[in-house]
Amino acid sequence: MTTTNRPYRIGIDVGGTKIAGVLIDAAGTVLDTSMVPARAGSDNLINDVVRMAKTLCATPVPVGIGTPGQVDNVNGVVRAIANLNITELALGPEVTARLGVPTHVENDVNAAALGAKTVDAGDVGAHDTVVFLNFGTGLAAGVVCAGKLERGYRGALGEIGHVPVDPNRFLCPCGQRGCLETIASGGAVARLWPCDGPSMPNLLAKASQGDVAATRILNMVTYGIGDAVQLVTQAYDPRVLILGGGMCKTGRPFLELVTRELQRRQEGCHFLSTIDIPSRLRLASTDQPLGAIGAALALDE
Ligand SMILES: [Zn+2]
Known part of the structure; x- marks a missing residue:
């Protein structure tokens, strides 16, 4: 749970087959996008998210992550991502430790709902x-x-x-x-x-x-x-x-x-x-x- 007034933010959507990322500004405008194939395993997921964040923005900015599985959004922990063979991972804390930025981990459908509400609800x-x-x-x-x-x-x-x-x-x-x-x-x-x-x-x-x-x-x-x-x-x-x-x-x-x-x-x-x-x-x-x-x-x- 992180509130920030910094103008730029990164959002990363972890799917079963691919990882998609965006850099957005304070108005929610998409400034840049990135996509890589998803790889199984906790270390691969952390490395892929960290690398994507660095690719999208050279300076450290807050990172929001959406993932499948059971998400503890308060502690940034995700469990049971079956497609990536992950049983439990403190994804938020791991990414924060590597990048030194605030993170928030959200259920992927919830994240998509926020995105769709902003882009498509009118x-x-x-x-x-x-x-x-x-x-x-x-x-x-x-x-x-x-x-x-x-x-x-x-x-x-x-x-x-x-x-x-x-x-x-x-x-x-x-x-x-x-x-x-x-x-x-x-x-x-x-x-x-x-x-x-x-x-x-x-x-x-x-x-x-x-x-x-x-x-x-x-x-x-x-x-x-x-x-x-x-x-x-x-x-x-x-x-x-x-x-x-x-x-x-x-x-x-x-x-x-x-x-x-x-x-x-x-x-x-x-x-x-x-x-x-x-x-x-x-x-x-x-x-x-x-x-x-x-x-x-x-x-x-
Ligand atoms: Zn059922």
Whole structure:
């Protein structure tokens, strides 16, 4: 937890396959970017983050880091980054020791939510709530309320991917059955509709051509996405709900799919038509490193 008035800040987004970094100024403008492949192991991660920070800014400036796994944002400790084979790492303190700068470590979806709120939410009021829904390998939401991240008691706020919704559906790696993310995530679509290249655009194309198997899977996925959107909207009643993550690289057809599903649901439901979820939906930018921008902004949290 670090507050700083220094004009420049670095944000670094640690992903399962790559590490993206930005240098931003006090207004949040991106001045420079950097990207390297992610390497497994704690020492590699510390070295890669330190090297990237030095590359982005020759003088020491505060560094915000977003990572997957379980993040203790108070102490800068991250646990269980499965893709990088890291069980526990005091990432914040290690980077602070190497660079001599304040650091802040944030859950990657929370960081992306801050980035998306700044870049994509448009003209929202100071007290409005913005929800970012990440359809990546997994499914999770980040909630920004009156400009501040909501984390909850144990950092589990927004972890809707592991809400079980169907006892007859797929086993989830978390140990439960029928979790939302087993049908409503980029990882789920890749598993249910394997193909060369991105699965979601291919699934949409095949379903639109009348392919029976594609239509069946798309209906299941769409229903799960609709449930996820309804769940966060009715829990947090956000002014704006931003759809992000790898699946959203599908672009407008994805937004139209979600919009049609929500419109279909509200046709027969007075309650849903009054809260009008489709009007709140936005697509996250795919040309901006939202996770890295948000990681830098999280230094102010
Ligand atoms: Zn689960």
